[in-house]
Amino acid sequence: MESLFWLVQGVLEPLEFAFMRQALMMGVLLGILCAVVGSYMIVQQMGMMGDMISHSVLAGLPVALYLNVPLSLGALVAGVLSAALLSFLESQSRLKIDGVMALILASFLAMGTTLVTVLPGGDRLDLIHILFGNILGITPQDLLLTLGITLLILTAVFLFYKELLFYTFDPVGAQASGLPVHWYYLSMVTGISLTVVATLQTVGVLLVIAMLVAPGMTAYLLVKELHQMMILGAMIGSLAAIMGMYLSYYINIPSGAAIVLVAFSLFLCAFLFSPSQGLLTQQLRRK
Numbered sequence: 001m002e003s004l005f006w007l008v009q010g011v012l013e014p015l016e017f018a019f020m021r022q023a024l025m026m027g028v029l030l031g032i033l034c035a036v037v038g039s040y041m042i043v044q045q046m047g048m049m050g051d052m053i054s055h056s057v058l059a060g061l062p063v064a065l066y067l068n069v070p071l072s073l074g075a076l077v078a079g080v081l082s083a084a085l086l087s088f089l090e091s092q093s094r095l096k097i098d099g100v101m102a103l104i105l106a107s108f109l110a111m112g113t114t115l116v117t118v119l120p121g122g123d124r125l126d127l128i129h130i131l132f133g134n135i136l137g138i139t140p141q142d143l144l145l146t147l148g149i150t151l152l153i154l155t156a157v158f159l160f161y162k163e164l165l166f167y168t169f170d171p172v173g174a175q176a177s178g179l180p181v182h183w184y185y186l187s188m189v190t191g192i193s194l195t196v197v198a199t200l201q202t203v204g205v206l207l208v209i210a211m212l213v214a215p216g217m218t219a220y221l222l223v224k225e226l227h228q229m230m231i232l233g234a235m236i237g238s239l240a241a242i243m244g245m246y247l248s249y250y251i252n253i254p255s256g257a258a259i260v261l262v263a264f265s266l267f268l269c270a271f272l273f274s275p276s277q278g279l280l281t282q283q284l285r286r287k
Helices: 002-016 018-043 047-067 071-091 097-118 127-132 140-159 161-169 171-176 181-200 205-220 226-251 255-273 279-286
Strands: none
Touching: 002 018, 002 226, 018 047, 018 140, 018 161, 018 181, 018 205, 018 226, 047 071, 047 097, 047 181, 047 205, 071 097, 071 181, 127 205, 140 161, 140 181, 161 171, 161 181, 161 226, 171 181, 181 205, 205 226, 205 255, 226 255, 255 279
């Protein structure tokens, strides 16, 4: 009975602080958002696309500061431009997509670093904060922005699920049947860019790709259908965010890194013990 009391006390104590309540709500929203977008990235083998966009948004941040517009708008424009440039270079040359991604990632990152030092006011940009995030420093406005992005993407997925499913697993067939595949591609990279924008404040550029792929990959090892993968991935992502926040609170480690490490730990559990694809499960079945 005493141990139960201390457990409940340990769960409730961080909730006394407004910044922890906001951070936990943000973590749950991002767990849902990253899992839904990340599921499409995984089945389409676009994992590195998220990495490229997450680094490319840095080029838009100092421009947004200079023009006195929201940083999220500058990041979104830079992310979509990098994906559009990738599509153009790939379609107009014999270059492989992985090489083009690496080139765009490095170029946009260098562009962002240069603009920070060249544009007036660029030095006000906290690069450490952008790279590693700070979920404990979010504001109610950040929470509302993330809620809006999450609702927008969930609504789009609900309305166009069948078309996106067709395009995801058979893009050639989708194009042959008359679906506007270029618009679907643009909508997907816009969704990835919006997710990166929402996640910058929490885990930062360097860790955003882990939140985009880890919950979806974990769910991929446990279920077979795409909608099941998104639902389970959202639960796993939310759980990773909550557990990571509590770990950060009690053992004093960076919150963004704690969330990613929990997400990776959950992936390892699925990798080892998944009933159908777990490494140890398969070995035991053979014995």
